Amino acid sequence: MSHIEKADLGNNGSPPVAAKPARRIGNPGPLGLFSFASTTLILSLYNVQARGIRTPNVVVGMALFVGGLAQLLAGMWEFAAANTFGATAFTSYGGFWLSYAAIFIPGSGILTAYEEKASELSSALGIYLITWFIVTFLLFIASLRRNAGLIALFFMLTLTFMLLAISEFQGNTTITKAGGGLGIVTALIAYYVGLSELLARDESWFTLPLGQVPKRLD
Template structure:
């Protein structure tokens, strides 16, 4: 979600302030370095932080969903969901606002909140799972609805991504499909448990693809921020009239 991808630049315009060379407090200088200043500032692109945080947390949970190394209890992801996928993305989303990137701010902040809320479900102290009093079928249906709601949010972001780059289109397409399969897997009745497992594994496989795409896009933005980057990774930018 870099400035280049947004089609914007951070050039100074419209404001003329005198530089203070004496080290004395200069109100004009303070304004000039403000994140909301209409002139050039040095706010770094938070896109790579958000994308790497999202990709890492998604990859771990997706590997658990495909039962990698025989792991069937995914609770180790809770810490990652709280501090990496949750807090990391939320911070990235907040810094996208002063950069004027509505899409990035909405996406990162939303998925930061998703991971924080998802982790809370599996924290014993939250009492969420305990409130179902052993009725795991009802709990599974509740989680299924939760995932389907996030599928809807992701699909709306997918629509918005159609005016971004091929990289973002692929990212949100596969993420939409991941949520759909994981949610559908939670709705499967006990008599079709094997189908539910298959849907969960399919969702996990697509989640791995999604994470790898997010890593690629994040690395592309990280390299684009370096003046002397050895290589550049194309995102498939569309030219708008």
């Protein structure tokens, strides 16, 4: 047996086992952002009463499977990709959409519990929305050293939740429409950020800037 043949064998004379290539995890960001943007856009159009729509129940399917399930999966993959911010944001809003959908599912009994308590329902929804205003504000703070796209997204989403909460507390449809308008802007920003992440430099004809924020030096 030649020296070359011996070198090609393992220590026990058997062929060496090739090392497994490192697994590359795709970027789950575009999935999460597009899912969030699409569901937010639909509900926001309902909130501004586009084409005379006043009942938002059609959004339940989107909230369950797109805004909810798809975002939840994106959040789990962000954990695998070691992106704590993305994982926290996507998983949180996936949970938000699932919980929001549960409110409007007849079998849940949530709305029927308030059939004769309209003012109590408004207060309950206001507390629900103001809680998500707090969560979004905290995520906005965490986004300040990332990029301008995410900063704008969470800033607008913070204002959207604030207005929607106020509209429930005040029972004011004008404020609801204003919140819906901000929600539409938020969705468009999310589409832009998602597309920017989807257009990988080596695989696309062009890219979209996100406005990177300088990182800390220490």
